[in-house]
Amino acid sequence: MAFVKNLFDKNFIEYASYVIRDRAIPDLEDGLKPVQRRIMHTLFKIDDGRFHKVAGVVGECMKYHPHGDASIGGALVVLANKGIFIDKQGNFGNMFTGDPASAPRYIECRVHPVAKDFLYNPDITEYVPSYDGRNTEPVVFRAKVPVALIIGAEGIAVGMATKILPYNFKEVLEAEIKCLKGEKFEIYPDVPTGGLIDVSNYNDGNGKIVTRAKFDMSDEKKIVITELPVDTTSDSLLNSIENAYKAGKIKIGAIDDFTTDHCQIEIKLPRGVYAKDVEKALYAYTDCEKSISCSMLVIKDNMPVAMTATEIIKYYAKKLTQIIKDELEFERNKLTEELHARTLERIFIEERIYKKIESMKTAEGVLKAVKDGFVPFKKELIRPVTDEDVETLLKIPIRRISLFDINKNKDQVTAINDRLKLIAKKLKNLTACAVEYLNGMIDKFKPEALVRRTQIAKFSAVEVKKIVKRETPLRYDDKGYLGTGISGGTEVLKVTPYDRIFFVRKSGIYTVCDVPQKLFVDSGMWYCNYADKDIINDTLFTIIYRDPKTQYAYIKRCRVASWIMNRDYMFAPNGMEVLHVDTRKNFKFTLHYIKKPRITKLEENFKTNDYQEKGLKAQGVRLTNKAVDKVVVESSQKELF
Secondary structure, three states, X not given: OHHHHHHHHHHHHHHHHHHHHHHHOOEOOOOOOHHHHHHHHHHHHHOOOOOEEHHHHHHXXXXXXXXXXXXXXXXXXXXXXXOOOEEEEOXXXXXXXXXXXXXXXXXXXXXXXXXXXXXXXXXXXXXXXXXXXOOEEEOXXXXXXXXXXXXXXXXXXXXXXXXXXXXXXXXXXXXXXXXHOOOOOOOOEOOOOOOEEXXXXXXXXXXXXXXXXXXXXXXXXXXXXXXXXXXXXXXXXXXXXXXXXXOOOOOOOEEEXXXXXXXXXXXXXXXXXOHHHHHHHHHHHOOOXXXXXXXXXEEEOOEEEXXXXXXXXXXXXXXXXXXXXXXXXXXXXXXXXXXXXXXXXXXXXXXXXXXXXXXXXXXXXXXXXXXHHOHHHHHHXXXXXXXXXXXXXXXXXXXXXXXXXXXXXXXXXXXXXXXXXXXXXXXXXXXXXXXXXXXXXXXOOOHHHHOOOOXXXXXXXOOHHHHXXXXXXXXXXXXXXXXXXXXXXXXXXXXXXXXXXXXXXXXXXXXXXXXXXXXXXXXXXXXEEEOOHHHHHOOXXXXXXXXXXXXXXXXXXEOOOOOOOOOOEEOOOOOOEEEEEEXXXXXXXXXEEOOOOOOOOOEEEEEHHHOOOOOOOOOOEEOOOOOEEEXXXXXXXXXXX
């Protein structure tokens, strides 16, 4: 059994680790999950400027992704709808209505030029063998912008989950620029469907937002939903409104959905109902208002880490300067090698070093002759001549030697040197280069594509209890049943499903509970009201009870300050017989005594204002030393409920 347990533990840990790092959680470096990264790698590999069938792209991607075509196709559609990675052609679904995309064989895509700019640089990207070893794929892309923030992410792993809302592309880059300049910045989510969001409890990406639909109520007899809440489609919103209507929670006349490339749901109201009357109910009972919890969990250094939006911006600001440095250094090394090659070629041809190899009969002799030929020009060389350099020179065609243009070579060398000087200048001021790059990225988009769609607002959540109307009758019948499901009987209160009620049984037991459908409370209930502390605390209860052993009567006046739901409490001490419960502050009552020898006075009058209010747990005050037969209350008490 120990072996089985160890095996299970090991396999579970490996599975959990795989799901977290390789399936559900995006990597901080490029903001992509593995399937998304493999899709982009495929598009980069097959890019020729023309559109490709999505089915073909999926097939190519299966070389790198071991989980089948369905997961690849779905992920590609989602990625294409982000707008900055993939150019699309055909029906890729509708984010407003929730309609799915057409089959992969009918739609086409290609990599977006902007994505190639900020995501793809094979010269500084680390590649590893694919799952079957036949191909290579990137470990992560060296992304220059915070992709995780721009496109958002959602995933559930083993024991953890991530929920990153998308941000506005321009605002993210502007925040990164401010960070590079040492200025303060704030950023908040922005989704393509628009709507309103309250970020009071957002906590920089690890709290929650309250999101609402946007209404047009210019016509008081009609409400038009023009923008959707976050993570909502017109179809799901429509269903929630219809369900609320069927449940009797909102009053509407008709509803029509005209949503296409923007949201337009028209709600027509019945006679006597106006837009302002329905607005709060829509927020309370439908998906017009939602609360969304966010968790900015990403993979950093191969481990799951919870970060904030500010931390990600700062990370990318620092990372961008490093990427630019790596690119410039790679280009500098490449140009240096090219300059070296141009110099070798010029000397090799101008000084006719190739003539010296004509008499050589061995490969070693040829190699030595060429290297010796460069000795007088050692000062002009960038580095020593290697065997590889010699091999390259020997491969120069005779035609090229004969047509060698010294001036052209000189111009090329000059251009290379000019570029090397510019690179050296940029390396001394990487921050300015980073700012220039980000501003250039913003300029590549049309202004209308960078406009914020989601409006930040501050609003408090609508409390259902406050807007629902008390319309359901709570009844009490002669059989002792109390509830909303009782036909006949006496109507006690008008209630809602969210109310709680306080009632006192004939035995003097009081209870607080939710509104019952049908509850037996016994006949002769003394009191029933809303279990509102302001109401109950203000109510003075007068309890007249009798000791069954001595037949002596007692009075107790108290208030109820607190309670526990569905728990029975006694007004009178245990074992006592409750004769009367009243909620009037002052009234008169008469005690009738049991006939006994030497008792001439068989009744006596009392006033409640002669007795002080005491605590709920206090004992009552004995009214008399005579055995009490019954109590008669002055002018029958008003209805207590």
